[in-house]
Amino acid sequence: MASKTCSPSNKLRFLLGMVLFLLMNMATAQLSSTFYSTTCPKALAxxxxxxxxxxxNEARMGASLLRLHFHDCFVNASRLFFSFNEFHLHGCDGSIxxxxxxxxxxxxxxxxxSNSARGFEVIDTIKSQVESLCPGVVSCADIVAVAARDSVVALGGPSWTVLLGRRDSTTASLSAANSNIPAPTLNLSGLITAFSNKGFTAKEMVALSGSHTxxxxxxxxxxxxxxxxxxIDSTFATSLRANCPSTGGDNSLSPLDTTSSTSFDNAYFKNLQGQKGLLHSDQQLVSGGSTDSQVNAYSSNLGSFTTDFANAMVKMGNLSPLTGTSGQIRTNCRKTN
Structure with missing residues (x-):
């Protein structure tokens, strides 16, 4: 039997994978829940x-701030750049x-x-308040991460420990945002792949999808x-058409969870069981595939969902952030220093 050899391309993929893994762990190791305890003790409050x-003032803002964190972290988290002997890797970096x-x-x-991400003014307000307390200390990326957690709590959801010490990027990427953030048109296999590319299991993907509650x-x-x-439930579809005509009205809004859109609960999963998922990607979680059982589990056990969601949020917040001397601490979150 001929011996199997590892091609140069496979060796390179393995090497890059190992470097990616090591750098992600190195970055996470530099984060700490007490990062601002002495430098800006009133930051979290x-x-x-x-x-x-x-x-x-607006319950919807809680979901907007949570989504802002998700869209910040998912962009560039799986991209690795080589420039001579330097490595550049970032995820939750305030680039959005x-x-x-x-x-x-x-x-x-x-x-x-576009016409969708919101909450920037809230982040601006927070940044201004924190800057008045501790100039040049707290990053915009950390503010977004903490605001996401506090938003979920404000709407009755679980809390989790946010590790801190992220630094802000000095650039952003339109193409990376378009290619990294999962689209609402994805089928189940596409969703699993999109999250797997960031290191998430299918179970964690389902838990994070529960943010659509x-x-x-x-x-x-x-x-x-x-x-x-x-x-799709026919009555549900008919009710939605009244506010979403076949042409026009692109920006008309409907709740992702028609049962309790301002309460962080597990009604989203119950809606999926009744074919009342608003987005195509939502209903794909209950489509006779591998995630059906997990949706059923979360729909009947709120505690299981909130625990898994909190753990997945910690993991997402640690997606290869900039730390140490990388990046900067922006004084204005909208522009570099």
Missing amino acids: TIKSAVNSAVS LLDDTANMTGEKTAVPN IGQARCTTFRTRIYNETN
């Missing part, structure tokens, strides 16, 4: 107060907050974010589902 105020400049088109106008979506993201798909 300040963020929490501002988030509570924003969510109290950067406005476009003459030399850079950022992530705000990417398809998943809060928030709203635009007509343009679910129009095809309510007019063309068959695995």
Whole structure:
């Protein structure tokens, strides 16, 4: 029998994978829940107060801030750049907050974010308050991560320990946002692959999808589902068409969870069981595939869902952040220093 050899390309893939794994662990190791205990001890309380105020004023803002963190972390988290002997790797780095400049088109106008991502003014307010306490200390990336956690708590969901010490990127990528953030049109296999590329299991993907128990979506993201798909409750589809015509009304909103859109619970999974998932990608979680059983488990056990969701959020928040001397601490989250 001929011996098997490892091709140069496979060796390179293995090497790159090992480097990626090591760098991600090195970055996470530099994060700490007490990172600002001495340098800005009132930072977390300040963020929490501002988030509570924003969510109290508009419950939807809680979902918007959570989504902002997700869209920040998923961009670039799996990309590795080599420049001579330097490695550049970043995920939760506040890149989504950067406005476009003459030399850079950022992530705000990417398809998943355009006319959709929101909460930037809340982050601006928090940053201003924190800067007045501790100038140049707390990163925008950390503010987004903590605000996401506090938003979930404000809407009755679980809490988790946010590791801190992320630094802010000095650039953003429109193309990376378009290619990294999962689309609402993905089938189950595409969802599993998209999350697997970031190191998540299918179970963790289902748990994170449970974030759709809060928030709203635009007509343009679910129009095809309510007019063309068959695995949808007919009464549910009809009710949605009134606010989402077959043409026009792209920005009309409907709740992702029609049962309790401002409460962080497990109603989202119960809706999926009744074929009342708003997005195509939502209903794919209950489509006769490998994730059906996990949806059923979460629909009957709120505690199991919230525990798994919190753990997955910790993991997501640790997706290869910039740490140490990489990046910077922006004084204005919308632009580099």
